[in-house]
Structures are given as C-alpha cells and as structure tokens.
Amino acid sequence: MKSFLVKYFMNINFKYLSSLSKAKSMDIEDLFLDERILKHLWIELLFNPELIDIIKPYLNKPEIKKVLEDALSWYLAFRWLLPENKSLKQLYKEQEVIPYRVKLKVYREKRREFIKGLVYAGLC
Numbered sequence: 001m002k003s004f005l006v007k008y009f010m011n012i013n014f015k016y017l018s019s020l021s022k023a024k025s026m027d028i029e030d031l032f033l034d035e036r037i038l039k040h041l042w043i044e045l046l047f048n049p050e051l052i053d054i055i056k057p058y059l060n061k062p063e064i065k066k067v068l069e070d071a072l073s074w075y076l077a078f079r080w081l082l083p084e085n086k087s088l089k090q091l092y093k094e095q096e097v098i099p100y101r102v103k104l105k106v107y108r109e110k111r112r113e114f115i116k117g118l119v120y121a122g123l124c
Contacts, residue, residue, distance in 0.1 A: 016040065016043050016044045016047065016116075016117050016120045016121070017037060017040060017041070017044045019120055020036060020037060020040055032058070032061065032063065032064065038063055038067065039113075040113060040117075041055075041067045041071075042067045042068075042070035042071040042074065043071075043113055043114065043116075043117035044117075045067065045068065045071035045085075045088070046071055046074065046075055046082055046085065046088075046117060046121075047082075047083065047085075047117065047121045049085045049086060049087035049088070050087075052068070052071075052085075052087035052088065052091065053087060055067075055068070056091075056096075059096060059097075065097065068091065068097045069097050069098070069099060069100065070110075071088060072088050072091055072092055072097050072099045073099040073100045073101070073102055074102060074110075074114060075088045076092065076099050077101075077102040078114075081118070081123065082123070083121075083123075
C-alpha cells in the first residue's frame with residue numbers, strides 16, 4: 001500500500017508546497033518529518049483535494065489530524081473565496097475531523113500563510 005501512495009504522491013502537482021521545498025520528489029514519510037512543509041501543508045490541502053485522499057490513512061497521527069483540522073476549519077470559514085473541495089466536504093460530512101471556529105487570534109496567526117496560498121493558487 002505504501003509504495004502505491006508514494007508513487008501517486010510523487011505525481012501530484014503542488015501549488016504551494018513546491019515554492020517551499022527544493023526537493024523534486026519527496027517520500028510521503030519525508031513530508032511528515034519536515035516541520036516547515038508540515039506547517040504549510042494545510043494550505044496545500046485547500047487547493048489539492050487529491051492530497052487529502054493520500055494522507056487520510058495517516059489520520060491517526062496527531063500532526064496530520066491537526067493539519068486536516070486547520071484545512072477544514074479555514075475552508076469552512078472562507079469557502080466563498082476558495083475553490084470547491086469535495087474531499088474536505090466529505091471529511092466534514094463524515095465527521096472524521098472536527099473543525100474549529102477561526103477566531104481573530106487564529107486568523108492573525110495564520111493569515112499571512114493563508115494569503116500567500118491564495119496568491120500561489122492565483123486567487124488574488
């Protein structure tokens with residue numbers, strides 16, 4: 001199963017993470033170990049629904065659950081601005097990940113990353 005995921009993972013065209021990482025190809029386990037990439041992974045999930053299906057089997061890892069929680073919370077808060085993401089909607093519907101409300105404190109902490117993601121996705 002892992003070899004399939006890694007092969008599939010390498011074929012994804014990253015919209016945001018490619019600007020952070022100089023590596024041409026990355027093993028999925030390496031992705032989870034790189035703190036800088038992991039910190040910004042939630043933004044990538046907003047624009048790449050395929051990636052959600054790839055990391056969903058790793059939902060038992062707390063750092064992955066947190067990334068999915070961030071992506072879902074920001075998607076629900078700003079869905080009027082973001083492209084449709086059926087994978088995030090499905091996570092919400094199945095209640096596998098419980099979103100939080102993006103309050104002002106959280107918004108201030110992550111707004112710069114969010115805006116950079118919007119720019120790289122060509123939404124502003």
